[in-house]
Amino acid sequence: MEIEVSTNHMQLLECLSSETRVRIIEMLRERPMYVKEIADELKLSSAIVTKHMQKLEQAGIVSTHMAAGTRGKQKICTLSLERLVLLFRTDAREPEVRDPSSYAVSIPIGHYTAYQVKPTCGLASPRKLIGLLDDPRYFDAPERVEAHHLWFASGYVEYRVPNYLIGDARAREIRVTLEIGSEAPGYREDWPSDIAFSMNGVQLGVWTCPGDFGSQRGRLNPPWWGSSNSQHGVLKTLLVTEEGSYIDGVRMSDITTGKLGLTAGSDIRLRIASAEDARYPGGVSLFGSRFGNYAHDIDVIVAY
Structure with missing residues (x-):
């Protein structure tokens, strides 16, 4: 995926400004994970992780779906974006x-x-x-x-x-x-x-x-x-x-x-x-x- 660095892509660019969201991306690079697993690893509440996941999902970086877990159905998260190229010049494509x-x-x-x-x-x-x-x-x-x-x-x-x-x-x-x-x-x-x-x-x-x-x-x-x-x-x-x-x-x-x-x-x-x-x-x-x-x-x- 290639995007120009501009205000038209603030939603995606803002996702990368958070250390927590970048750490989530690093974790999902290894394997899909449940929200609860991510929360436990980061020592955060599931509610806070869910808010971060919503931003990542809206930006198209991750995708989520419900799957059977140890405690019934849980939300599982996977990376949906494999590569991102930032274009700082409009003629760089x-x-x-x-x-x-x-x-x-x-x-x-x-x-x-x-x-x-x-x-x-x-x-x-x-x-x-x-x-x-x-x-x-x-x-x-x-x-x-x-x-x-x-x-x-x-x-x-x-x-x-x-x-x-x-x-x-x-x-x-x-x-x-x-x-x-x-x-x-x-x-x-x-x-x-x-x-x-x-x-x-x-x-x-x-x-x-x-x-x-x-x-x-x-x-x-x-x-x-x-x-x-x-x-x-x-x-x-x-x-x-x-x-x-x-x-x-x-x-x-x-x-x-x-x-x-x-x-x-x-x-x-x-x-x-x-x-x-x-x-x-x-x-x-x-x-x-x-x-x-x-x-x-x-x-x-x-x-x-």
Whole structure:
């Protein structure tokens, strides 16, 4: 999550001004806890801790729900925000684009140009489900361009990245940031999936996603989205350079931009796939800027 430091976000910023609330965040980082447990640990009353929790929940930092405890139903608290980036300059959101030898595009997840998927599968816009669940035909529906969440058990979706290279320019680096997870019926936190990333038909590498996350509600999900469904993914950055291909800085392969033939007029096709014969054939879930936890579509920066 990225926010500008401004009076528009005072509710969230004020949450971090309290040592007690920061200590609560530190405790919840380890595991979900009942309000009574937190109160005992901090040597405070449950009423005071509840007031702090209300502020944290209103700011979207934590979420709470009732669960069975040793003394009947009790309120359990979990962290719902994984990362927070404070922007002190309004132009800090995409610093790389200040380089005149680069450009940035944001591709909505429903704007794929090719696909092949098998159930479980589906698409959702911020307003509704698009078509019928587990029916791949609706991946052809015109309304697919409105999708901010899509999922499939196996297969692929492919996106065409605009190519704005001119003359003899060659792409020297491509950075792709997206929110992604596995796909299980409903959701399963422990559901690994080998997700393959390819560009122009060349496989860049495989990343194993640990699960299909649903125990904590996605911060950006619309109210109608059910709690038994996938809720969010993890924010990952795929980077292809003149030295190799990486995901979150970890080397995946020796495939370089030079091996992709990215020149003016050439295609830039990004494919995201889950193979049925993979070691962990756990599917793919993608989240756009109005689903999940991060206000991102598929954000691409091309440097040349």
